[in-house]
Amino acid sequence: MSGTKTTETATTEAWWRQAVVYQVYPRSFADGNGDGIGDLAGILARLDHLVALGIDAVWLSPFYPSALVDGGYDVDDYMDVDPRIGTLDELDRLVAALHAHGIRVLVDLVPNHSSDRHEKFRAAVAAGPGSPERDLYVFRDGRGEHGELPPAEWSSLMGDPAWTQVPDGQWYLHLFTKEQPDWNWANPAVHAYFRDVLRFWGDRGVDGFRVDVANGLTKRLEADLPTQQELDTPGTFPVGDHPLFDRDDVQDVYREWRAVFDEYDPPLMAVAEAWVTPDRRLRYTASGGLDQAFGFDLLRGTWDSAVFRRIIEESYALAERAGVPATWVFSNHDVVRHATRYGLVGGGDENDWLLSRGAHPAEDRDLGLRRARAATMLALALPGSAYLYQGEELGLPEVMVPDEQRQDPVFWRKGGKEIGRDGCRVPLPWTKDGSSFGFGSGGAHLPQPDWFRHYAVDLQEQDPASTLHLYRRALALRRRLQADARLDWLELGDGVVAFRRPGGWCSVTNFGTAPVALPRATVLLASDVRGLHDGSLGPDTTVWLDLDGPAGTTQEA
Ligand code: GLC
Ligand code: CA
Numbered sequence: 001m002s003g004t005k006t007t008e009t010a011t012t013e014a015w016w017r018q019a020v021v022y023q024v025y026p027r028s029f030a031d032g033n034g035d036g037i038g039d040l041a042g043i044l045a046r047l048d049h050l051v052a053l054g055i056d057a058v059w060l061s062p063f064y065p066s067a068l069v070d071g072g073y074d075v076d077d078y079m080d081v082d083p084r085i086g087t088l089d090e091l092d093r094l095v096a097a098l099h100a101h102g103i104r105v106l107v108d109l110v111p112n113h114s115s116d117r118h119e120k121f122r123a124a125v126a127a128g129p130g131s132p133e134r135d136l137y138v139f140r141d142g143r144g145e146h147g148e149l150p151p152a153e154w155s156s157l158m159g160d161p162a163w164t165q166v167p168d169g170q171w172y173l174h175l176f177t178k179e180q181p182d183w184n185w186a187n188p189a190v191h192a193y194f195r196d197v198l199r200f201w202g203d204r205g206v207d208g209f210r211v212d213v214a215n216g217l218t219k220r221l222e223a224d225l226p227t228q229q230e231l232d233t234p235g236t237f238p239v240g241d242h243p244l245f246d247r248d249d250v251q252d253v254y255r256e257w258r259a260v261f262d263e264y265d266p267p268l269m270a271v272a273e274a275w276v277t278p279d280r281r282l283r284y285t286a287s288g289g290l291d292q293a294f295g296f297d298l299l300r301g302t303w304d305s306a307v308f309r310r311i312i313e314e315s316y317a318l319a320e321r322a323g324v325p326a327t328w329v330f331s332n333h334d335v336v337r338h339a340t341r342y343g344l345v346g347g348g349d350e351n352d353w354l355l356s357r358g359a360h361p362a363e364d365r366d367l368g369l370r371r372a373r374a375a376t377m378l379a380l381a382l383p384g385s386a387y388l389y390q391g392e393e394l395g396l397p398e399v400m401v402p403d404e405q406r407q408d409p410v411f412w413r414k415g416g417k418e419i420g421r422d423g424c425r426v427p428l429p430w431t432k433d434g435s436s437f438g439f440g441s442g443g444a445h446l447p448q449p450d451w452f453r454h455y456a457v458d459l460q461e462q463d464p465a466s467t468l469h470l471y472r473r474a475l476a477l478r479r480r481l482q483a484d485a486r487l488d489w490l491e492l493g494d495g496v497v498a499f500r501r502p503g504g505w506c507s508v509t510n511f512g513t514a515p516v517a518l519p520r521a522t523v524l525l526a527s528d529v530r531g532l533h534d535g536s537l538g539p540d541t542t543v544w545l546d547l548d549g550p551a552g553t554t555q556e557a
Contacts, residue, residue, distance in 0.1 A: 254289025343368020
């Protein structure tokens with residue numbers, strides 16, 4: 001907790017190096033006041049769930065005042081709480097309550113863009129061209145005789161054009177929706193403002209940040225802007241000098257933040273969301289700035305032993321180079337839940353599945369869940385930090401939200417060419433009965449399907465074989481077994497990924513279709529006990545063994 005330890009340093013034994021961080025998407029976690037939208041009171045009321053899971057930290061997705069054009073990633077005010085979600089006072093109480101249970105808190109920092117309702121953007125529009133206010137954002141004159149054409153024909157990542165005109169004729173840049181204007185990181189005043197934001201949260205006692213679109217921020221916009229095709233074609237610009245993304249000079253921002261982080265004891269931590277190649281990812285942690293960067297490679301990989309093995313080897317090697325253990329992620333609020341991804345059979349991927357509204361590839365829910373449980377146990381045994389997304393501890397599949405009820409601007413602004421991310425943001429089922437399955441007393445802001453009841457927390461509490469109990473056991477064991485961030489491969493045959501951690505902790509995953517023989521050892525936990533037979537491990541199952549313990553085949557509870 002902030003200020004309680006004096007010897008912790010960022011390089012030796014910092015708490016986050018091998019932590020389990022659980023992502024709460026506040027609007028969909030639990031609704032305390034029955035208006036259909038999750039809130040801080042709801043999280044406080046469900047604190048027991050977080051404590052019982054055995055996580056080290058919670059990452060709170062945005063709770064800031066917002067028009068919710070992009071699920072709260074359009075921030076009106078970085079230093080406040082949306083009244084629909086709660087108050088700063090409640091946030092303080094939530095942080096204190098989590099801290100009292102030894103759980104750290106990360107808040108979501110969105111530095112690439114604000115919302116168009118942010119007071120500084122309003123001021124920028126009001127103050128007019130050439131004003132210091134306007135220079136906080138990326139404004140330009142248009143092309144054409146009267147500036148009636150945008151500075152460039154770029155499209156945003158959300159489908160709409162990337163430049164939008166204001167009444168006086170100038171245009172502003174937004175990599176996401178037009179309601180998310182990009183900050184001008186060439187302006188020192190923007191740097192100063194964000195240092196204030198960091199300190200605002202640091203002083204409030206939070207433990208760190210998840211940095212949204214960390215590969216954005218700095219830009220190089222010269223008089224002549226490149227075309228969209230030039231932007232999109234690899235090799236047009238030297239690596240690290242793309243006009244918009246993953247620029248080398250973004251690390252200067254993070255080095256500056258590091259100085260702020262280090263004002264706190266222990267230092268604040270920060271994890272980067274940067275959708276970049278693994279070798280580029282290294283820069284976000286090895287340049288004296290941020291501490292971690294999400295490793296999205298497993299999240300993008302298929303259920304295949306060779307794929308897992310390659311990704312783990314690569315990430316492990318990079319982690320060694322960075323001097324920072326790797327991070328592992330399967331699910332978050334932006335992707336199809338992994339229990340669904342791993343259950344898609346018969347060719348095609350999750351995008352095909354979304355576009356066909358669930359028709360093909362077919363979804364085999366049992367298979368998906370079995371593999372998701374096996375995958376999660378594998379990752380929890382790896383050195384480094386694991387990031388979990390709310391609902392995965394229930395084995396929740398993705399929901400096929402009806403088109404007309406979708407909220408994600410990606411769906412609406414791309415004219416249905418992309419389906420968007422609502423299906424992983426459906427409010428959680430807490431009870432098998434009752435209004436919105438215990439989410440709240442007043443319905444849910446995204447529709448919960450009837451089958452959600454089968455995944456309810458109260459049902460899973462009573463079932464020792466449930467995914468919820470598996471997560472709790474795995475996290476408790478991991479806490480006990482976690483040692484140096486080292487891994488030694490074990491070769492147990494084709495289709496098997498097996499490794500040993502210091503102290504004899506060993507994880508074996510069978511990706512194949514036939515059972516594989518296990519070494520003689522104590523069984524600590526299996527992702528599915530049905531996969532364990534007379535010293536062999538069935539398909540799509542992970543088992544943790546204690547290689548240094550007495551041989552035996554009973555599972556520890
Ligand atoms: C990040 C967020 C995503 C959001 C985008 C723009 O990728 O995870 O949800 O839409 O940034 O802020
Ligand atoms: Ca509410």
